[in-house]
Amino acid sequence: MTASSFVPDIVGIDLGTTNSLVAYWHDGAPHLIPNALGQTLTPSVVSLDDDGSVLVGLAARERLQSHPQRTIASFKRGMGTATSFRLGDRVFRAEDLSALVLRALRADVRARFGQDVDRAVITVPAYFSDAQRAATRNAGLIAGFAEVSLLNEPTAAALAYGLNERDDSQFLVFDFGGGTFDVSILELFSGVMEVRATAGDNQLGGDDVDACVERWVMDSAGLPAELMGEPVFVSKLRARCEAAKRALSSDPTARISFQHGPHLIDLTLGIDQFERLIQPVLDRLRYPVETAIRDARIGTADLSAVVLAGGSSRLPAVRQLVTRMFGQFPSASLNPDEVIALGAAVQAGLKTDAVELAERVMTDVCPYTLGIESSKQVSADRHTAGFMSPIIARNTVVPVSRVQSFQPLTADQRVISVRVYQGEARLVKDNIPLGQFDVDLPRSTDGRWPHIDVRFTYDVDGLLEVEATPKLGEQAAGPSRRLVIQNSAERLSDEQVAERLQALSSLKMHPRERMEVRALLARAERLFMQLALDERERLGHEITRFELDLESQDPRRIAQGQAGLQRLVQLCEADSPLGV
Numbered sequence: 001m002t003a004s005s006f007v008p009d010i011v012g013i014d015l016g017t018t019n020s021l022v023a024y025w026h027d028g029a030p031h032l033i034p035n036a037l038g039q040t041l042t043p044s045v046v047s048l049d050d051d052g053s054v055l056v057g058l059a060a061r062e063r064l065q066s067h068p069q070r071t072i073a074s075f076k077r078g079m080g081t082a083t084s085f086r087l088g089d090r091v092f093r094a095e096d097l098s099a100l101v102l103r104a105l106r107a108d109v110r111a112r113f114g115q116d117v118d119r120a121v122i123t124v125p126a127y128f129s130d131a132q133r134a135a136t137r138n139a140g141l142i143a144g145f146a147e148v149s150l151l152n153e154p155t156a157a158a159l160a161y162g163l164n165e166r167d168d169s170q171f172l173v174f175d176f177g178g179g180t181f182d183v184s185i186l187e188l189f190s191g192v193m194e195v196r197a198t199a200g201d202n203q204l205g206g207d208d209v210d211a212c213v214e215r216w217v218m219d220s221a222g223l224p225a226e227l228m229g230e231p232v233f234v235s236k237l238r239a240r241c242e243a244a245k246r247a248l249s250s251d252p253t254a255r256i257s258f259q260h261g262p263h264l265i266d267l268t269l270g271i272d273q274f275e276r277l278i279q280p281v282l283d284r285l286r287y288p289v290e291t292a293i294r295d296a297r298i299g300t301a302d303l304s305a306v307v308l309a310g311g312s313s314r315l316p317a318v319r320q321l322v323t324r325m326f327g328q329f330p331s332a333s334l335n336p337d338e339v340i341a342l343g344a345a346v347q348a349g350l351k352t353d354a355v356e357l358a359e360r361v362m363t364d365v366c367p368y369t370l371g372i373e374s375s376k377q378v379s380a381d382r383h384t385a386g387f388m389s390p391i392i393a394r395n396t397v398v399p400v401s402r403v404q405s406f407q408p409l410t411a412d413q414r415v416i417s418v419r420v421y422q423g424e425a426r427l428v429k430d431n432i433p434l435g436q437f438d439v440d441l442p443r444s445t446d447g448r449w450p451h452i453d454v455r456f457t458y459d460v461d462g463l464l465e466v467e468a469t470p471k472l473g474e475q476a477a478g479p480s481r482r483l484v485i486q487n488s489a490e491r492l493s494d495e496q497v498a499e500r501l502q503a504l505s506s507l508k509m510h511p512r513e514r515m516e517v518r519a520l521l522a523r524a525e526r527l528f529m530q531l532a533l534d535e536r537e538r539l540g541h542e543i544t545r546f547e548l549d550l551e552s553q554d555p556r557r558i559a560q561g562q563a564g565l566q567r568l569v570q571l572c573e574a575d576s577p578l579g580v
């Protein structure tokens with residue numbers, strides 16, 4: 001088979017908070033697929049263009065500042081919740097927006113191979129709850145994939161690294177992204193890659209680092225708190241603070257300088273002060289690491305490597321922290337932005353039984369404890385509810401199925417409520433509720449108490465099924481009931497997927513082949529807004545001229561105009577006193 005005729009059966013997708021990537025397995029290695037701009041990183045940003053078409057990726061990200069009401073980023077944080085996002089006059093859920101990103105990636109795959117690939121492995125943070133996982137799978141189906149399987153992000157990073165690791169080693173993946181932090185400890189033994197422990201914080205990421213800088217800017221510049229209610233100001237502030245943070249990964253100082261109405265902000269942030277500002281975030285990174293090490297029952301000296309993933313692991317302070325915690329320098333042989341997508345491609349290879357991976361087997365774990373609420377007898381005549389009764393302990397190898405029996409509080413109780421939770425806390429109020437349902441209890445005729453058997457089944461995609469069966473002795477005594485997951489993120493039926501697919505299909509996607517031009521115009525418009533009034537004229541003139549070139553539909557004229565505008569944009573960006 002030649003490379004050009006090869007079409008993979010499955011693609012691997014890193015659906016990130018900040019960026020998304022798609023890759024495939026071929027000839028013994030994972031390969032990334034470029035988007036229409038020739039880049040492998042597609043910003044996970046969706047914007048409604050002025051003509052009503054949907055923009056995904058860089059062009060959309062450029063519009064975050066110029067059109068904040070028509071552009072949405074970081075929606076992954078809303079996955080599996082009922083949160084809605086307004087885009088122009090339409091309202092979307094996070095899974096619809098994710099489906100639009102996945103559709104754009106699917107188009108890139110089609111452009112690369114000349115046909116669709118219908119199966120996908122999509123990565124999710126290990127700490128994603130059941131509802132968040134179900135929402136991710138739904139997004140894949142709504143995007144038109146016929147089959148979607150899920151893979152924990154740190155496991156994906158480990159798969160990418162594991163390819164190069166020697167057998168019989170243990171290593172830790174430290175995955176610090178835009179919105180989540182995951183730690184996993186893996187063991188590679190006789191070709192079997194086993195996740196020993198996973199821990200994390202799904203509300204800790206680069207966004208929190210940015211928030212520290214944002215607060216410092218507000219305080220240092222003495223800005224009124226009301227400004228945080230203005231979307232245009234917030235997106236400007238956010239972009240500047242994020243850019244300053246990135247700059248501080250290589251430079252000793254960064255300038256944050258922009259104008260908003262009567263407010264001129266012009267500040268310089270030094271690396272030492274920046275690291276003091278973000279200390280609370282750095283402190284929070286410790287706990288999941290400690291938990292994972294404890295759960296894996298190893299010492300830091302047993303680790304043969306510490307692997308970094310996620311964009312935020314580029315922060316020098318994070319690298320120093322990792323070096324101090326583990327007494328060794330982290331391994332940085334793979335690009336942290338790409339490592340998860342590469343691992344998803346390895347998993348795609350495993351799923352298609354690629355010969356080069358024949359010796360490899362992967363096992364994963366359930367990252368958190370799953371259980372139901374129960375009551376405890378606190379005195380002779382009193383029961384107190386609200387306790388967490390674990391059924392599947394965290395870091396149990398998956399797939400797994402466990403049953404436990406629960407008794408009613410009194411012999412004549414007719415109904416038991418099964419309330420399902422995820423988390424490690426003693427009391428359910430401190431854990432995450434997943435859903436609940438009632439089970440009818442049979443009436444006992446022989447004085448024996450009825451009970452229910454609660455079965456938890458956790459599959460390799462990390463999706464949970466809960467079934468409760470009422471019983472009298474060993475006999476089933478009534479119909480079983482199943483869990484309905486809260487937040488309406490349950491698995492969609494084929495008809496529901498078709499309906500949502502139809503609804504999204506009515507949205508016109510911006511043509512892929514015109515993406516480069518659209519991204520350049522969006523960038524020029526963003527830059528125009530950032531320039532001072534007296535600096536805008538030439539750029540404004542050039543934008544208008546290029547729009548006329550486009551109308552002419554003359555390919556030569558368009559190419560010339562494009563090159564001209566590109567040069568000017570680069571010049572303005574390099575020259576800008578505002579540090580754009």
Ligand code: AMP
Pocket residue numbers: 016017018019176177178179205206207242245246247249309310311312313314315337
């Ligand atoms: P990810 O979710 O893995 O794409 O990571 C994105 C996060 O990494 C965002 O919060 C970015 O601001 C952050 N990030 C990307 N590059 C850098 C850098 N050079 N220094 C610090 N943070 C970065």
